[in-house]
Amino acid sequence: MFCYQCQEAAKNTGCTIRGVCGKTDEVANLQDLLVYVCKGLSFVTLEAKKQTINTEKEDRFIVKSLFATITNANFDPEMFVKSIKTGIALRDSLKSRLQNVRFEHDSVLWTGNGKEEFEAKALEIGVESTDANEDIRSLKQYVIYGIKGLAAYVEHAFVLGYEDRDLYVFIEESLVMTTREMSVNSMLDWVLKTGEYGVKGMALLDKANTSTYGNPEITKVKIGVGKNPGILISGHDLKELEDLLEQTEGTGIDVYTHSEMLPANAYPQFKKFKHLAGNYGGAWHQQLKDFEVFNGPIIFTTNCLVPPRKDTTYNHRVFTTGVTGMPEWTHLTKQLPNGQRDFSEVITLAKQCPPPTQLESGEITIGFAHNQVLQLADKILDAVQSGAIKKMVVMSGCDARQKSREYYTDFAQNLPKDTVILTSGCAKYRYNKLNLGDINGIPRVLDAGQCNDSYSWAVVALKLKEVLNLKDINELPIVFNIAWYEQKAIIVHLALLYLGIKDMHIGPTLPAFFTPNVLAVAKEKFGVETITTVEEDMKLFGLN
Numbered sequence: 001m002f003c004y005q006c007q008e009a010a011k012n013t014g015c016t017i018r019g020v021c022g023k024t025d026e027v028a029n030l031q032d033l034l035v036y037v038c039k040g041l042s043f044v045t046l047e048a049k050k051q052t053i054n055t056e057k058e059d060r061f062i063v064k065s066l067f068a069t070i071t072n073a074n075f076d077p078e079m080f081v082k083s084i085k086t087g088i089a090l091r092d093s094l095k096s097r098l099q100n101v102r103f104e105h106d107s108v109l110w111t112g113n114g115k116e117e118f119e120a121k122a123l124e125i126g127v128e129s130t131d132a133n134e135d136i137r138s139l140k141q142y143v144i145y146g147i148k149g150l151a152a153y154v155e156h157a158f159v160l161g162y163e164d165r166d167l168y169v170f171i172e173e174s175l176v177m178t179t180r181e182m183s184v185n186s187m188l189d190w191v192l193k194t195g196e197y198g199v200k201g202m203a204l205l206d207k208a209n210t211s212t213y214g215n216p217e218i219t220k221v222k223i224g225v226g227k228n229p230g231i232l233i234s235g236h237d238l239k240e241l242e243d244l245l246e247q248t249e250g251t252g253i254d255v256y257t258h259s260e261m262l263p264a265n266a267y268p269q270f271k272k273f274k275h276l277a278g279n280y281g282g283a284w285h286q287q288l289k290d291f292e293v294f295n296g297p298i299i300f301t302t303n304c305l306v307p308p309r310k311d312t313t314y315n316h317r318v319f320t321t322g323v324t325g326m327p328e329w330t331h332l333t334k335q336l337p338n339g340q341r342d343f344s345e346v347i348t349l350a351k352q353c354p355p356p357t358q359l360e361s362g363e364i365t366i367g368f369a370h371n372q373v374l375q376l377a378d379k380i381l382d383a384v385q386s387g388a389i390k391k392m393v394v395m396s397g398c399d400a401r402q403k404s405r406e407y408y409t410d411f412a413q414n415l416p417k418d419t420v421i422l423t424s425g426c427a428k429y430r431y432n433k434l435n436l437g438d439i440n441g442i443p444r445v446l447d448a449g450q451c452n453d454s455y456s457w458a459v460v461a462l463k464l465k466e467v468l469n470l471k472d473i474n475e476l477p478i479v480f481n482i483a484w485y486e487q488k489a490i491i492v493h494l495a496l497l498y499l500g501i502k503d504m505h506i507g508p509t510l511p512a513f514f515t516p517n518v519l520a521v522a523k524e525k526f527g528v529e530t531i532t533t534v535e536e537d538m539k540l541f542g543l544n
């Protein structure tokens, strides 16, 4: 295996024996092969579209497959073997319906049947086997990781009934592009184009979420526990939460959100459910300790899963849905006649479990997505113009387990009192429980929601630019200090680059898939830098 798609890549160069994330060599190779199968299927799908053949099934398969390969989404080799077989079958069936076309690329022509053949093939097509030119390989992987993140957003929107065909075409064209000879300049254009589609994908998902569940509004969320048995729901899929809330209403079971599901508490449609009891625990990587004491069942609707330890006691209480999977945990596939996910197995188990053990108490305030922030725009503008707010710091992104991430807590704590943090994604768990106070009634931590809701900060920045009549978005008193971990963060970062945001700091380390030349270009063209120390960065951002 060779994998360097996330921030935890071993030695910041790449995992080669076993993933730091816990991914086995076998799963890593099967994931590479599934992406390869998607490349072959994309060749055929794009051609079928030209011949006006319906490719809905194939488009969705590609999106779900890419999503399944993002960091910490799926650790189950059997699920990947099954997906590879499905991909080959879809490709060959669609190919047989095409007129007058010959494919030459191996990803369309090769075939295999079963784990052994797949494993052998996977060794030929891994990341390191592509492009001899390391800069081109790096830029291609940049695009691939971007479209993996984009695929996650496309899938979330799809389950709520929202689609944009252009996004499928772009994802498929990008996969095919990676099989071609490309120059550095054309790759740089493609990287920015990925950011452009990232903006489209985030806008689509924002529309899907807000049209379905209303606009998030300022909300105080309890972080303690009640006396009823509970179900903990994690991940980013709001539809799964809706189905669960409907099926648990009146059963005496409380539902708690976990990690990136926290922002759901701010949507008007979810607030109607009185048994949505609050948020439990911290960011995804704390699940090993949080799940032990939650006592009830846990549902993973999307990434970020952590493989259980040998002495973990909760394996029988964890359920996965959608593209997620872990060999030790039960995967839910059944649907009710009304099309909802069938959570009856989880509900039965919850009734037999004791209530969660209290971890902490109090409340956190969330719900500052763009609609809510723009309603406060006058207040914010007054504070900016009067100097009460000197700077806003976007600290969106991901959290993870490395000690170096304490930087973000220290950074938040050391910010001058006339600064406001704009956040989204699970990076917020580094500082959302600190008591940072408010400025003229505006909380100093404004949480827009999940990582995909980082779109909110783009909307707010563009609006402020318009209202303040500025020529360039970079003239705003906003600085970007983004933490990254996985590929959804990569698409957010690309989207911000596309919107013209310069001098973004990312950390705690720069992507391992950047070569020195790619890094030089990112620095020169976009001012991309990595974090240093809190003191140095404060100076650099003009925050001291």
Ligand code: SF4
Binding pocket: 003, 004, 005, 006, 007, 008, 009, 010, 014, 015, 018, 019, 020, 021, 022, 023, 028, 071, 072
């Ligand atoms: S996803 Fe990250 S930690 Fe896991 S194998 Fe890849 S680079 Fe390593």
Ligand code: SF4
Binding pocket: 259, 260, 284, 303, 304, 397, 398, 399, 425, 426, 427, 450, 451, 485, 486, 488, 489
């Ligand atoms: S922000 Fe990133 S790391 Fe955090 S839960 Fe979401 S996908 Fe995972």
